[in-house]
Amino acid sequence: MTMKAAVLEHIRTSLVVRDIPTPEPKLGQIGVRVSACGVCRTDLHIMDGELPEPKLPLVPGHQVVGSVVDLGPGVSGFSAGQRVGIPWLGFTCGTCAFCVSGRENLCLQARFTGYHEDGGYAEYAVADARFCFPLPAGYSDLQVAPLLCGGLIGYRALRMAGRGARRVGFYGFGSAAHILAQVCRSQDQAVYAFTRPGDVSAQSLALRLGASWVGDSQQKPPVPLDAAIIFASDGALVPAALRAVDRGGAVICAGIHMSDIPSFPYDILWEERMVRSVANLTRADAREFLALAARVPIRTEVEVFSLEGANDALTRLRTGRIVGSAVIDLGGRR
Numbered sequence: 001m002t003m004k005a006a007v008l009e010h011i012r013t014s015l016v017v018r019d020i021p022t023p024e025p026k027l028g029q030i031g032v033r034v035s036a037c038g039v040c041r042t043d044l045h046i047m048d049g050e051l052p053e054p055k056l057p058l059v060p061g062h063q064v065v066g067s068v069v070d071l072g073p074g075v076s077g078f079s080a081g082q083r084v085g086i087p088w089l090g091f092t093c094g095t096c097a098f099c100v101s102g103r104e105n106l107c108l109q110a111r112f113t114g115y116h117e118d119g120g121y122a123e124y125a126v127a128d129a130r131f132c133f134p135l136p137a138g139y140s141d142l143q144v145a146p147l148l149c150g151g152l153i154g155y156r157a158l159r160m161a162g163r164g165a166r167r168v169g170f171y172g173f174g175s176a177a178h179i180l181a182q183v184c185r186s187q188d189q190a191v192y193a194f195t196r197p198g199d200v201s202a203q204s205l206a207l208r209l210g211a212s213w214v215g216d217s218q219q220k221p222p223v224p225l226d227a228a229i230i231f232a233s234d235g236a237l238v239p240a241a242l243r244a245v246d247r248g249g250a251v252i253c254a255g256i257h258m259s260d261i262p263s264f265p266y267d268i269l270w271e272e273r274m275v276r277s278v279a280n281l282t283r284a285d286a287r288e289f290l291a292l293a294a295r296v297p298i299r300t301e302v303e304v305f306s307l308e309g310a311n312d313a314l315t316r317l318r319t320g321r322i323v324g325s326a327v328i329d330l331g332g333r334r
Ligand SMILES: [Zn+2]
Pocket: 040, 041, 042, 043, 062, 088, 149, 150
């Protein structure tokens, strides 16, 4: 059997839509008919060769929604027809120092969907069942897809900001930030949205979602922030965010790749401000966030593309022309 997939043959080339063999679930894996797959900036970093040694040829995509069609040997806890999500974290060893201390996001042998393993820019996908999740009802397949990276990893970043953070800034108001803004509002946290200069559509989305203030990334917010989360990949935002946070405030870099951070004077870090990164996700993060998403609820703003339109979606994401999240529609709706 063959299926249609968008394939990265070599880094720094466009995806090619072609027929490839339909993957069959091996030991511990489930086979999924994909219905939707979110598009993430990380896909661009992989395609651009900014992340080392991707599987090639590769089917990208790590926000995969579909229904179970096949169970490999040894799989329990899933049944045919069930809706599942396949996120970025695809495998951990379970035995390294990080895995055994509740930090499997840092596992030395971690493998990631749509990077080391084929992902969801295809009609079918297989994944290790232990890393797949049932998804909250009340979301369509297209609307739930962006929760699987923008939501999950964004939520981990928001937690790093600390429960006490009342004023939270987002640098880059795309997929993750528009999801998290809704989580913040449900927890009575005020949102400050920083966008590329003059990005009126992202700024008006932020205002619609209840942001207290919107501005350009080099602007100072009207009040000092308790925390700032940087989703954009521009290292120059780190000193800008440090200048925007109050004493004791945290600046969290949530992207997997960032350009070099320019040097900055010590006094913008002084007074116990801190800078940290957030890497990947744990399965506990996923369970916690998906339970929260069932309660909030979050309304994702999605722009839908066909599989043939995947390159268009990626180009528009690169040039900042996606409002909310881009999602590829793979059709297989139940
Ligand atoms: Zn992602």
